[in-house]
Amino acid sequence: MTAPIQWQKSSFSGGDGPNCVEVAQHDGRIVMRESDDPGVILTTTREKLAAFLLGVKAGEFDHLIN
Template identity: 50%
Template sequence: MSEIAWQKSSFCAGGGNNCVELRSDAGAIRLRESERPRQTIATTPAALRALILSAKAGELDHLTH
């Protein structure tokens, strides 16, 4: 079985090691930071979609202040 390639975020800073990467793995979405490639988290497509929509709508802005 071939390994599934990781996709880097389009917001990756210059293609270095400051990137969020993701891949689909048997129905789950796996995420990792390129600085720590062995540490991953898994989520569902629906949960990731909800997170992205919340971030785009500004619903998480209070967490950065």
């Protein structure tokens, strides 16, 4: 049996509201979900998440929210 996933959300998410992306480490992978649809879980590696975050920090996805 696997241990329960310990989800973490950003302090920018506004507390307990439905607009939260939660992340965790589980079985050597990174898992993510939206708090308003917790049954859908995305899985990735540390390396892929790190590359994505570098792109976000560099502004590569700004056109999606502007």
